[in-house]
Amino acid sequence: MRIYLLVIALAAAVTFVATPLVRVLARRVNAVTPLRERDVHEVPTPRMGGVAMLVGFAVALLVASRTEFLGEVFTVSPQAWAILGSAVLICLLGAADDIWDLDWITKLVGQVLCAGLMVWQGVQLVTLPLFDSIAILSPNMLLAITLLIVLVAINAVNFVDGLDGLAAGLIAIGGGAFFVYSYLLTVSTDEASYANLATLIIAxxxxxxxxxxxxxxFKASIFMGDSGAMFLGLTLSAAGIIVTGNIDPGASAQLTEFVALPAFLPILLPVAVMLIPLVDLVFAVVRRIAAGKSPFAADGRHLHHRLMARGHSHRRTVVILYAWTTVFAFGAVALAFLPLQTVLIALTVAVVVGIVLTVVPLPVRRSSHRSRHVKGPEAREKVEP
Incomplete structure (x- = not known):
């Protein structure tokens, strides 16, 4: 556990130090978010913060590769290097979009190529866990499902990336839950070594x-931009794919008394971690198609917009979405390690409290300075497929 905590601390420290440098670079290359009617930030703000996150991620992995404990993860297969290489490429793609506003087709093609690099190097579903069994599908079908998962994750993070600290906080919380599950599952199923690629990546x-x-x-001095949203979506999906498609779902049966649950958890947990971004993505696509618009058209009706329209402040909206992610992500993890009845009672109480705090109408704050049809300060409206 200590080496994984070191990876987390190292990635955090390097990212923290690199971010001011990237902020200066973003201003020089004009990767700056302008002010628009649907935005809530009050001054033009640099984006491209994903570059700093990539630097922290890369340094942590490179240092981990030189340690005795985690070094074997890099020598057993090329997956770790494939994930790092794909992360670099998709971050560069996002940075180009932050600077030049690429069209959605160019970004989609780039996303497919980056995901394809990982798949080519073995980061793909091998089996698909289905309740008390595992499905063996054709290689082409598994390839298509893997690519779809990566693309959905990338664009789900992109869609939810709309308020200061929202996307980074959601992924930190959900990723923390994923880290706990992956580590404990590895400890309980592999007596030879606790080194695990998915745990390392998510750390x-x-x-x-x-x-x-x-x-x-809030108030942000830099936004992550597409470079950060794409980077987070790709790396998080890579960790989820490794856990879901490469660990025997029956191996975790000893963790819980609910027979059907262990096999289902490898699928349930990644969904729980990404639930808020996925719900926002689905609602946005359905809403726009139902209105006769392109699913890539910008609007101001994301989940965070709706919460702010009810009177929640910028900061409170973010905290509410943090809380929901905590409930679902850590609730899913608890299903594997705690008695089912205890978890369900706790989840029921948490959900009821969450609904009250979220739905109870609050006085809508009026502002003459800017329109309240807000998009949020992150870059610009995300129009990824």
Missing amino acids: AVVGACLGFLPHNF
Whole structure:
């Protein structure tokens, strides 16, 4: 555990130090978010913070590769290097978009290529756990499912990236839950070595988010931009794919008395971690298509917009979404390690309290300075597929 905590701390420290340097670079290359009617930030703010997160992530992985404990993760297979290489490429793609506003087709093609690099090097589903069994699908089907998962994760983070500290905080919390599950599962199923690629990747991602948050939380001095949103989506999905498709779902049966649950957890947990971004993505696409618009069209009706329209402040909206992510992500993890009845009671109480805090109408704050049809300060409206 200590080496993983070191990875988190190292990624956080490097990202924290690198972010001011990236902020200066972003201003020089004009990667700056302008002011628009639907935005809530009050001054033009540099984006491209994902570059700093990538630096922290890369340094943590490179140092880990030189340690005796985690070095074997890098020598057994090329997956770790494939994830790092794909992360670099997709961050560069996002940085180009932060500077030049690429069209959505160019970004989609780039995303497919980056995901394809990981898949080519073995980061893909091998099996698909289904309740008390595992499905063996054709290689082409597994390839398509893997690519789809990566693309959905990338664009889900992109869609939810709309308020100061929102995306980085959600991924840090959800990733923290994923880290706990992956580590404990490895400890309980592998007596030879606790070194695990998924645990390492998610530890570095969480560290990068934690290092970036002090610069990005309200009021942010820099936004992560597409470079950060794409980076987080790709790396988080990579860790999820490794756990879901490469660990025998029956191996965790000893963790809980609920027979059907262990096999289902490898699928449930990644969904729980990404639940808020995924819900926002689905609602946005359905809403726009139902209105006869392109699913890539910008609007101001994301989950965070709706919360702010009810009268929640910028900071409170972010904290509410943090709380929901905590409930679902850590609730899913608790299902594996605690008695089912205890977890369900705790989740029920948490959900009821969350609904009350979220839904109870508050006086809507009026502002003559800017329109309240806010998008949020992150870059610009995310229009990824």
